[in-house]
Amino acid sequence: MGDTPPAANVLTDRLLRSWLRCRRKAWLDRHGDATQRRWSAHRNLMLDDQQRCFVALMPQKPAHGQAGCAAGAEGVVGLRLKGRGPGGELVEAHPPLLRRVSGRSRWGAFSYQPVLARQGRRMTREHQLPLALMALLLEQEQQAPVRDALVVGGGGMGRRPARDRVGLSAGLRKQLGDALRKLRVDLDRSDPPPLAADRRKCTLCSWRGLCNAEAAAEGHLSEVSGIGAKRREMLKELGIHGLHDLAAADPDRLAEQMERFGEQHGEVARTLVAQARCQRDGQPERLQNTPALPELVGAPGVLLYDIESDPDARHDFLHGFWRLPCRADGSWDLTAARYQPLLVLAEHGEQRCWERLDRYLSVHEGWPVLHYGETESLALRRMAERQGVAEHKLMLLRARLVDVHARVRSHWRLPLNSYGLKAVAAWQGFRWSQTGVDGAHALLWWRQWQGDGPNRRGTTNALGWIFTYNRDDCRATWAVADWLLRQTPASFQSGDGGS
Ligand code: SF4
The missing domain is CATH 1.10.150.20 (5' to 3' exonuclease, C-terminal subdomain)
Structure with a gap:
């Protein structure tokens, strides 16, 4: 990386990948106003994942560029490939890793294959076609065929990454030619292509600010x-x-x-x-004329609960609680609210995690546990089941868990394009103390803090940022719950004090 960017008319593996994700993204990557781009933790997470996969595949440090290839190094990074695509167009690719395989190339009695790390469970065209482009250019560079390319994924945390081979069939080469031709047509447009049909993709995209504003305006x-x-x-x-x-x-x-x-x-x-x-x-429009959170009437307090997870490691690394007591007059004592993070290291095992959670919940017996969305209740109930908790105790636990998101949906129609916590709490005026932070960001901090294991932890600041983010999500859940409470129909109010 760090070398000169490709010339304006060149098609690159990166543009192709963007285009396969969303045609508009490729256009914006080339022609958009770079100051409108928003940083997203997703790309850093991807690079972090890639690094773990490559280290698991090839523990020794890879060599660099042409010199590495000439020396026959087992792994090579930093080689920018340039040449012609199937239609004669100028193309460039920057394989994240080249792996030495058998064969004969211009460098000696060996050749190379490109390697890509994938996030997610499945291999898609977003992996296959950029790989095919890298292979095509590598063939020109090494003057030897590339029979197949490699996709690795699901590595890290002590697990061996899965390896999938991508055969460079005539069909795939044809698909590459078609895709490059269409990409060229899209890049030559004077206006950007339409917004992505599936706008869930936009959450991870660096152009989301620009596109969301356009979607709202039109x-x-x-x-x-x-x-x-x-x-x-x-x-x-x-x-x-x-x-x-x-x-x-x-x-x-x-x-x-x-x-x-x-x-x-x-x-x-x-x-x-x-x-x-x-x-x-x-x-907003009321859908039900009954209280949305009847469980809170007469409760000694509430626990606002939020989990942070590492989905790839299938590990919930933080169970955060914001403890909010209720005064004798029924009002909520915000001055006495306390945040309690329960950090869970994978090496401590689930039993120890459950014991800590169980202890904390027992100390607060009778306090409803409010969370936003079903993740928290599913995780907690499943953990309790795996830990062999008796049925009557499971029933009590289930009865304590209150999904604020479900109550919003059943009681209100809101003038919002999303019923997610961020949108609903922000609509109620809640502000997160760290701007622009999301779950992906918290995950990235977690990975940074974990570093290379117990003896080589990263910065402890990262833990503090995660706790602040998690505590804010708990407080945001309260902001929504508090709004629901304040909307309780007059006929059901019995002198509760509000907050
Ligand atoms: S924000 Fe969505 S529509 Fe806009 S470029 Fe990204 S993926 Fe495409």
Whole structure:
């Protein structure tokens, strides 16, 4: 890395990967205003993962560039490949790792294959086609065929990464040629291609700020909570192109029309129209005239609970609680609120983790445990089951766990494009003390703190940042719960003091 960037008309493996993810992203990568890009922890996590996979595959340090290849090193990094694509276009690729394999190349009685690390469980075209491009250019560079390329994934934490071979078939080479041609057409456009059909991808994208603003400004259908790529296509077929069209639609007629695509779609049509109207008008709408959180009436206090996880290691490394007592007059004593992080190291084992959690929960017997989304309750209940907790105790635990997200959904329609914690709490005026931080960021800090194991920990500041982030998520959950409590219909209020 660090060498001169590719010339403006060159197609690169990175642009190709962006394009395979979202056509618009490739265009923005080339022509967009770089100051509009937002840093995302996802890329650093990816590089961190890649490093772990490569070290597990090849423990010795790789050599660098042309000199490494000429010396026949087992692994080589930092070689930028340049040449011509299948259609004669100028192309460049920067393989993250080259691995020595049998064969004969211009460097001697060996040749190289490109290696890529994948995140996620499956190999996709996002891996295969950039690899095919690297292989094509490597063949030109080493003057020897590349029979296959390697994808490694799921390594780290003491596990051997899985290895998948990608055969460089004629079919894959043809797909590469087609993709490069279409990429060229998209890059030559004067305007960016449309927003991604599946906007879930946008969460990880560095252009999300720009695209979210555009989607909001144009009332894009994906802005309506509950509309994914498939429903958007159906609605467009029915002549509904944006939030305002949907808000103006007749719900019964739309339900009839959408039933064409399957009965279940008809059922959701009314909900979608109501959601679009709610967002257009900016007014929350009550769906049930009963208290959303009856469990809190008369409780001595509440525990706000949030977990931080490393999904690849399948490890919940932090169980955070924000303990909020209730005063004798029924009001919530924010001045006495305390945060309690329970940090869980994999080497300590689950039994010890459960004992600590059980002890903490027992000390707060009778305090409802509020969390946002089902992750926390699933993790806690499953752990209790694995630890052989008796059925009656499991029932008590289940009864204590209150999913605030589920209560929001069942009691309110909100003028928001997402019912996620970040969106709902921010709508209630909650502000996180660390700006721009998300779960991926916390995971990156965790990996940095873990370093190379118990004897070589990274900076302890990272732990402090994780705790602050986790504590803020607990407080954000309270901000939403508190709003729900304040909306309790008058007929159900019995002199509770609010906060
Ligand atoms: S934010 Fe979404 S639509 Fe925009 S470039 Fe990224 S993936 Fe594509």
